[in-house]
Each structure stands twice: as C-alpha cells, then as structure tokens.
Amino acid sequence: MEKENSSSVTEFILLGLSENPEQKSPLSALFLTIYLVTVLGNSLILSLIFMTPELQTPMYFFLGNLSFVDSSFVSVTVPLMVAHLLMEKKSISFQGCMTQLFFFIWTAVMECFVLAIMAYDRLVAITNPLRYLSILSRKTCLSLICFAWILSFLHSLLYTSIISSLDFCGLNKINEHFCDIPPLLALSCSDTASFELLVYTEGSIMAMSPFVFIMVSYFQIIKTILSIHSSSGRSRAFSTCSSHLISVGLYFGTIFASYFHPASAGAVETNRPIALVYSILSPLLNPFIYSLRNQQVKGALRKML
Numbered sequence: 001m002e003k004e005n006s007s008s009v010t011e012f013i014l015l016g017l018s019e020n021p022e023q024k025s026p027l028s029a030l031f032l033t034i035y036l037v038t039v040l041g042n043s044l045i046l047s048l049i050f051m052t053p054e055l056q057t058p059m060y061f062f063l064g065n066l067s068f069v070d071s072s073f074v075s076v077t078v079p080l081m082v083a084h085l086l087m088e089k090k091s092i093s094f095q096g097c098m099t100q101l102f103f104f105i106w107t108a109v110m111e112c113f114v115l116a117i118m119a120y121d122r123l124v125a126i127t128n129p130l131r132y133l134s135i136l137s138r139k140t141c142l143s144l145i146c147f148a149w150i151l152s153f154l155h156s157l158l159y160t161s162i163i164s165s166l167d168f169c170g171l172n173k174i175n176e177h178f179c180d181i182p183p184l185l186a187l188s189c190s191d192t193a194s195f196e197l198l199v200y201t202e203g204s205i206m207a208m209s210p211f212v213f214i215m216v217s218y219f220q221i222i223k224t225i226l227s228i229h230s231s232s233g234r235s236r237a238f239s240t241c242s243s244h245l246i247s248v249g250l251y252f253g254t255i256f257a258s259y260f261h262p263a264s265a266g267a268v269e270t271n272r273p274i275a276l277v278y279s280i281l282s283p284l285l286n287p288f289i290y291s292l293r294n295q296q297v298k299g300a301l302r303k304m305l
C-alpha cells in the first residue's frame with residue numbers, strides 16, 4: 001500500500017535439486033516415475049473404493065479422500081520440478097509462485113485434517129463399535145470432510161495473501177524445488193517478524209491440533225484394545241489401526257522435521273532434502289501401506305484383477 005513498486009520481483013528462480021547437468025536426466029526420470037506411481041497407486045485405491053460394495057464404509061470414504069488429497073498434493077509440486085530439471089530456464093512468475101504456494105498449503109493442511117478424521121473414525125470403530133454407523137452417518141462424514149476443506153482453504157488463503165503482499169526487492173532465487181513458506185520469507189525485504197509470529201502460533205495450532213487429536217485418540221484406542229480379553233480380538237482391532245498409524249508417523253514426522261527443526265533460520269540449504277522427502281514420500285507410500293496391510297483392500301484388488 002505504501003509503495004507503488006512494492007514488488008520489483010516479477011519472477012522467481014527455483015534452483016531445485018541439482019545444477020549438475022549429468023544428474024539431470026536420471027533425476028528427472030526418477031521423479032517422473034515416482035510421480036506416476038503415486039498418481040496411479042492413489043487412483044487405483046480410489047477406483048477400488050468406488051467399485052467395491054464392501055468398501056462403502058466411512059473408513060474407506062476417508063481413505064478415498066486421503067488418496068485424492070495425496071494425488072493433488074504431489075501434482076502441485078512434482079511435475080513442475082521435473083520440467084525445471086529438464087529446462088534451462090527455471091523461472092516461475094510471481095503469480096505462478098503464489099498459486100503454487102496456495103495449493104501447496106491447502107492440500108498439505110487438508111492432509112493433516114484427513115488424517116485426524118481417520119483417527120476419529122478408528123476411535124469410534126474401536127471404542128463404540130455397535131454405534132459406529134449411526135455416529136458416522138453419511139451426513140456426519142460429509143460435514144467433517146467439507147469442514148476440513150473449508151478450514152484448510154481459509155488457512156491457505158490467509159497465508160498466501162500475507163506472503164504475496166510482502167515486498168520482494170531483487171533477491172529471487174529459491175533454494176528449493178517449489179515455492180514454500182520458509183524460502184519466500186528468507187527472500188522478502190519486508191519485516192517478516194510479525195508474520196513469522198503468526199506462522200509459529202496459528203500455524204503451529206493448525207498443524208499441531210490434528211496431531212494432538214490423533215495422539216489423544218490413539219491413547220484411548222490403545223487403552224480399549226488392551227482391555228479386550230481375547231488375543232485374536234486384540235490383534236484384529238489393532239490391525240485396522242496400524243496402517244493409519246504408519247501414515248501419521250510418516251507425514252507428521254517429515255513435516256515437523258521440515259518446519260520445526262531448531263536451526264530453521266538461515267538453514268535454507270539444509271532444508272532442501274527434507275522438504276523434498278515430505279512433499280513426495282507419504283503420498284507415494286500411502287497406497288502401498290493401505291493395500292498391503294489391509295485384507296479387505298487386498299481382496300478387492302484381487303477381485304478387480
């Protein structure tokens with residue numbers, strides 16, 4: 001508002017993974033493969049869920065939503081990264097960068113919420129099995145999912161509008177393969193202290209509350225499972241939760257490592273590999289985690305093949 005030429009930067013350069021020309025082709029082949037496997041695996045899970053009558057339960061509706069969010073999440077960053085590996089010019093326009101940031105934050109936060117809803121689903125299934133379908137009615141499931149989409153949308157809108165109103169005057173090299181919050185803050189010449197405060201308060205609440213909710217739910221779940229007397233009942237109850245627990249560990253583990261490690265300031269360089277891991281690993285592995293560990297999904301897959 002104060003200055004006409006507030007953003008003199010009209011495009012950003014994404015330095016990406018490697019400037020070594022010999023690594024470009026193998027790296028781009030690797031990431032293209034990872035991308036295709038992720039999208040195909042998640043689409044397979046989605047079509048299995050839609051086509052199999054036994055999988056028409058709340059647990060699988062939420063798993064379908066997780067697959068959809070995972071596919072969108074990788075599509076925001078990986079195709080552009082592969083294109084940049086192959087191209088001489090690694091630039092992205094200011095608007096393009098803000099658009100990518102917006103969809104990245106939206107899908108990343110949505111993934112946290114879906115994982116939390118899935119924990120609630122397991123909590124109800126295990127502590128209140130007889131009323132499971134009446135508590136998680138079609139209408140409740142839809143409201144939970146819609147609420148999560150809207151809240152993550154608003155959160156991303158808030159962050160993206162603040163970051164796009166910052167001043168960028170000159171420095172435009174992003175030391176990562178996509179437009180993410182920490183490298184953009186490092187490039188801005190505005191005073192970002194108050195925004196950083198917001199990231200560490202509202203942002204932590206946004207990411208921490210699903211995590212805390214999941215931990216509290218699992219505390220209850222494990223207490224209930226331990227009170228089951230037959231050991232086969234116990235292992236059956238636990239097997240429905242283990243896939244979800246692995247996804248939770250993978251996703252939140254890499255997020256916390258990426259955003260909340262102590263040397264965050266001035267550590268843009270060391271941030272690179274971990275940001276890469278967290279933006280591709282969990283979407284890639286989720287379909288395998290769920291299809292290999294879940295008898296019902298395996299059965300449906302066998303029938304489809």
Ligand SMILES: *[C@@H]1O[C@H](CO)[C@@H](O)[C@H](O)[C@H]1NC(C)=O
Nearest residue numbers: 061062064065068141142145
């Ligand atoms: C997401 O969840 C809702 C609510 O259960 C369900 O109606 C919808 O089909 C799910 N979407 C996908 C893509 O699985």
